[in-house]
Amino acid sequence: MLTRQRTIILIIKYLIMSELLKLNQVNLTYQTGIDNIKVLKDIDLKTMKKETISFVGESGSGKTSLIMLIAGLEKVTSGQIFFRNQDITRLSEDEVSKIRRKNIGIIFQSFYLIPNYTAVENVALTLELNKFKDPQNEAKELLERFGLKHRLNNLPSQLSGGEQQRVAIARAIATKPELILADEPTGNLDSENSAMISEILFNYVKEEGSSLILVTHDEKLADKAQRKIEIKDGKID
Amino acid sequence: MEKLIKLNVLGLVIKYAFKDLSRNFKKIFSIIVTLFISLFILSSILTLEDSLKKELNDNAKALLGGDLEIDYNRSQGNLDLVNRVKDIATLSQMVEFSTMISTLDRPNNQSLFTRIKTIDEQYPLYGSVTYEPEDAFNRIHQEDNTILVNENIFKSLKLRVDEKIKVQDQVFTVAGMVKTVPDVSGFVAFGEFALTGKQTLDLIKLNIGSFLNYEYKVRFNDGDDIETLRKKIQDIFKDDQKVILRYPENSASGIKRIINNFSQFLSLVSISAMLIAGIGIANTLLSFINQNNMSISVRKAVGFFSGDIKIIYYLQLLILLTTITIASFALSFLFVPIANIYISKGLGLSIQPLFSVINLFKVFTVGLLVLIIFSIPTINAIDRVKASNLFRNVFQNLQFYYSKKSILFSIILLCLLIILFTIKSANPSYSLIYFGSFFTCLLVFFLLSRTIIFLLKKLKVNSNIPFKVSIKNITQTKSITPITIMSLGLGVTLLLTLAMVGTNFKREIGKSIPEIAPDYFFVGIQQNEKEAFVQKVLGMEKDINLEVVPIITSGVSKINGKDPKTFIKPSNDSYWVIRSERRSSWSDIAPKDNPIIEGNWWDLMRPNQLQISLDAKVARDFGIKIGDIFTLNIYGKEIDGEVINFRDVDYRDLSINFAMLFNPQFAKNIPHEYLATAKFKDVNQFNEINMIDSFPSISIIKIADYLTKVTAILNQVFVAVTLISAITIIIGLIVISSAIIVQGKIKEFQNLVFKILGFSKKEIIYSSIIEFLIMFMSVISIAMLFAAIGSYFIIENIFELNWLFDFKSLILLGFIIGLITLFLIITTNLKFLSPKVYPLIRNQ
Known part of the structure; x- marks a missing residue:
């Protein structure tokens, strides 16, 4: 009896310990003039550590808004978001920045590299911010791993779309964050580059044990995730 | 933030x-x-x-000309008191005046209105004088009738060393050219100037128009306590109302x-x-x-x-x-x-x-x-x-x-x-x-x-x-x-x-000379010269606008019984009215370009009372009201005058303008000289040299020269x-x-x-x-x-x-x-x- 109880407690404890993210009745409403647009409605979601999830759905369904909330870049209208059991909706902008800096990497559809920084400098930015010992070398190693050895000191304008996205991924994962958020990471790329980016991303998550939440229209990419969640009219279907 | x-x-x-x-x-x-x-x-x-x-600041003593200046303005001052200063410090006496200097024996002689400083062997007490040639400075002390003119006079009159020139009606020898003097805070800043030995004073006729100024510069002996000596000198002159003592910290106030x-x-x-x-x-x-x-x-x-x-x-x-x-x-x-x-x-x-x-x-x-x-x-x-x-x-x-x-x-x-x-x-x-x-x-x-x-x-x-x-x-x-x-x-x-x-x-x-501005100013016309002067000028050109006004000097001793310095700060634009003696005049009628803006023209019913017409800006700056009393020192006598009107005086029109005008009924009996302005139809008709020859003590100021400066x-x-x-x-x-x-x-x-x-x-x-x-x-x-x-x-x-x-x-x-x-x-x-x-x- 005691052993069974202990086992149940251990299982619950494990489940709590390995829970990375929890969204509780999250709502997001935008005010435009006199109209209120309900973008997300009563979202409940739990993700575990090392889990990969893809959000799919039509344009305007609220996928991107959802990962903006998870990243702490927008404030919820109501509800709670727990990241590692901490309610980030109650934190100040700077406190959320601190969590994001250490634990969350973001990849955008349009890459968004700083235009006057070289590839290495773009990647080293997050490493320096997290006080890594040798940011420049670590950034170089990472870029070399992504096949960009010959592009280390190039500015973003001198890189192709695929190369820019690889630099962007390197920047997002450089600090080995627990959670990677990717918004249409292959949306601006051709099929060949898309496949390469997809491979890099999933391989990395597997190797480093990070969680991945991605938003995509690409069914192939979405299918690679352990869980595929469809969002429709601001609700999880 | x-x-x-x-x-x-x-x-x-x-x-x-x-x-x-x-x-x-x-x-x-x-x-x-x-x-x-x-x-x-x-x-x-x-x-x-x-x-x-x-x-x-560094050259304050040189700019003043000494550790202290004793200024007696137009009078030689109390020499007994001055001599007592000699016992405790080195003294240098100088007298400044303005007069005409002109070239001699040339087909077209030229003249210039010049400020002359007569100096003794002690000058300068601080700083140095630069001049050419080497012996020029000694010559003005050792040889009579020698003069050191400034660079501009030397060049514009095209003078040579040892050339003869006239100062009033006296012949002088040009000993050389003075380039700089240390005490620039006074007259030399903007005008023509010359240096001569102190004996020159006996040769020149001086009058109000000479803008005469007696100064004694004092240098303390090395090691003496400055404050103690200053105090001693202040004590020496404490009962002398005419003297002004100046110190290096007040030097070059104009330039400042x-x-x-x-x-x-x-x-x-x-x-x-x-x-x-x-x-x-x-x-x-x-x-x-x-x-x-x-x-x-x-x-x-x-x-x-x-x-x-x-x-x-x-x-x-x-x-x-x-x-x-x-x-x-x-x-x-x-x-x-x-x-x-x-x-x-x-x-x-x-x-x-x-x-x-x-x-x-x-x-x-x-x-x-x-x-x-x-x-x-x-x-x-x-x-x-x-x-x-x-x-x-x-x-x-x-x-x-x-x-x-x-x-x-x-x-x-x-x-x-x-x-x-x-x-x-x-x-x-x-x-x-x-x-x-x-x-x-x-x-x-x-x-x-x-x-x-x-x-x-x-x-x-x-x-x-x-x-x-x-x-x-x-x-x-x-x-x-x-x-x-x-x-x-x-x-x-x-x-x-x-x-x-x-x-x-x-x-x-x-802009050329203002329309109403005269061509010439004549200063230092004596009472006995007035008629002859007028005739001489009219003789050169009949169609002339000649204005001759009386002129006296007076100092403001008190305003409403109080020290005038308590009415105004030295930095104020109108402070000049009380700084030293000023020239004043009188007139039967209000000048055309000086409209009365407050009060009335002379009260003829009070001929024995000095009445004053005051520049409105000066009145404003001093805070004077109609009916206030100015105590004026005129030739050593203190006379109370009542301010009865304010005039709007624009000094920039270059016509005859005075800060103070007096009622003629009272003022005409005061010993006076004349100041004249002349506007010619054809200015070439006026013969400057001829005029200087006839009236050597009159100073002639050409407005065009002044405007050029x-x-x-x-x-x-x-x-x-x-x-x-x-x-x-x-x-x-x-x-x-x-x-x-x-x-x-x-x-x-x-x-x-x-x-x-x-x-x-x-x-x-x-x-x-x-x-x-x-x-x-x-x-x-x-x-x-x-x-x-x-x-x-x-x-x-x-x-x-x-x-x-x-x-x-x-x-x-x-x-x-x-x-x-x-x-x-x-x-x-x-x-x-x-x-x-x-x-x-x-x-x-």
Whole structure:
């Protein structure tokens, strides 16, 4: 009896310990003039550590808004978001920045590299911010791993779309964050580059044990995730 | 205002500040130029002012001519008392007077009105006299009737050493040419002068017109206690009412006043440059931050705090400021030797650049205050940048952003800036008026922008597409119309004000002798010479306007029974009335060009009472009312006179003007001389040399010569004003460009969309021109009004010249500024008319 109880407690404890993210009745409403647009409605979601999830759905369904909330870049209208059991909706902008800096990497559809920084400098930015010992070398190693050895000191304008996205991924994962958020990471790329980016991303998550939440229209990419969640009219279907 | 960043992040922030600054150097080049020019102006002015004041302080004893000066004005003074000073210190006696010197035995002899200083062997007690040839200075002491004339007399009369010249009717030998004397604080600053031995006094006939002045310079023996000796000398003269004792700290008061007035103007110009530069910097910074909108979003997305990002920008400004302050301050040292060329000619001083840590700190502090005040609303806009923009691919243009805290902080900094510029300025009220005017202008232009937006929103737009687009651009939510109108308005106001100051100066310089001004002044006409003098002048030309007025000298001993010095500060414009004895006159009727503005002309029922007609400005400055009593010292006798009217006296018309006129019934019995003015129909009919031969003791002052000197000085001031204005105008243009660039960058994307939608380049240009015309036409009328008021204030109050409203020039200037600005807009827009599609679409 005691052993069974202990086992149940251990299982619950494990489940709590390995829970990375929890969204509780999250709502997001935008005010435009006199109209209120309900973008997300009563979202409940739990993700575990090392889990990969893809959000799919039509344009305007609220996928991107959802990962903006998870990243702490927008404030919820109501509800709670727990990241590692901490309610980030109650934190100040700077406190959320601190969590994001250490634990969350973001990849955008349009890459968004700083235009006057070289590839290495773009990647080293997050490493320096997290006080890594040798940011420049670590950034170089990472870029070399992504096949960009010959592009280390190039500015973003001198890189192709695929190369820019690889630099962007390197920047997002450089600090080995627990959670990677990717918004249409292959949306601006051709099929060949898309496949390469997809491979890099999933391989990395597997190797480093990070969680991945991605938003995509690409069914192939979405299918690679352990869980595929469809969002429709601001609700999880 | 900002959260203190943790020390461990500081290193990273500093590193990124340096990195970003080195990468963005070109984008903020206009900030660098604007900041450099404005700090250079400020540094140059501070360095120049300090160098001049140091020169005056270092040479205070030389400028005064001793450790102490005993001035008896027109009388020789109490020699018993003077001799008692000889027992405790070295004494040098000198007498100054003005008279005519003329060439001799030439086909066309020439003459000059000259101030002569008779000196003894002790002169100079401090400093040195430079002269040519080597023995010239000794000769004036050893040989009778020898004279050392200044360089200008020597050259303009084409004299040679040992040539004979006439001083009044006495023949003198030119011993040489004097180049500099140490005591320039007196007469020698602007006029012709000469040195002779003390025996000359016995040969020359002296009168009121000689502007005689007896002075005794005292040098204390080395090692003596200065304060004790000063006290002893004060005790010696304590009962002597006629003497004035002067000390080195009061020397060169005239030059100090000129320097203070000019410093005041320069200080206003430099703060204009700083404030205008501040606006330019705010605009450029806003444009720069808008360009970096995406980079800021990325930084926020990877976990930078908003405060850290702001500090990166503030640090970049601080690095720029520090570097530019040092560079501009160092370069200002090159400016002093250039200024010295003019100063040594005009004031007889030679200045060296003076390094002052306080000035360096002041330049840095002013720069820092201006930078922070104007960058707060721009850098605060970083708080409005959202990292979530990166998901939406939409970057809204940033606006100046104020929080309550930042407004309060800016006001405190602004007050500090005002205090820094106002405190210790020659005339703090001018500085305060200036700051008040500047911010009034700013407010008016802001209100104008809101009015334009309000009115255009009401306007029903026709089908003209470019017109529609331009109105939409002006009135859209978060439009930058207020920023553009404020920048454009202040820039144009500055340009017009300086241009109007320039044209007024030019007119004043170009203007010939005032119409009512006489051709000649004659001073020192004795009572027994009057008739003969009149006949002689009329004999040369009958059709002449000759005015002869009596003249006496008097000193103001008391006003309403009190010491006159308690009524006015020495720095006041009207202090000269009590500084020493003044010349006064009397007249049956009020002078035509001196209208009575308060009180009545003479009360004939009181012939035995001295009645005084006073210059209205003097009355104002002293706080005199009708009925007040002036106690005058006339030839040693104290006489009470009642002020019965005020006259509006304009000394600039160069006719006979007196601060005080007396009632003739009372004054005609006082021993007097005459002063005359003559205006000839044909000035060539007047034979100056013939007149000097007939009346050797009369001094003749040719107005044209006097005006030439004034014009030469005005020309030098004009060159300085034009140079400084030109530099400030460059800043004004940079500000206008920056306002355009802020718009231009925003329009770059808009133009791309228009291009894609099928707009022609012509239509885009039209819309830009219409937009500009709407804003410029509203700005120019108000700017003209402000410029007229501003230039009036500068010309009339600071330079004390006549201001004239020249509508034609103003319109022309406005038109030229409009054209230049339009040219700037079109060229800026042309750059944005063909945007590179690829980087814009790729968000680079």
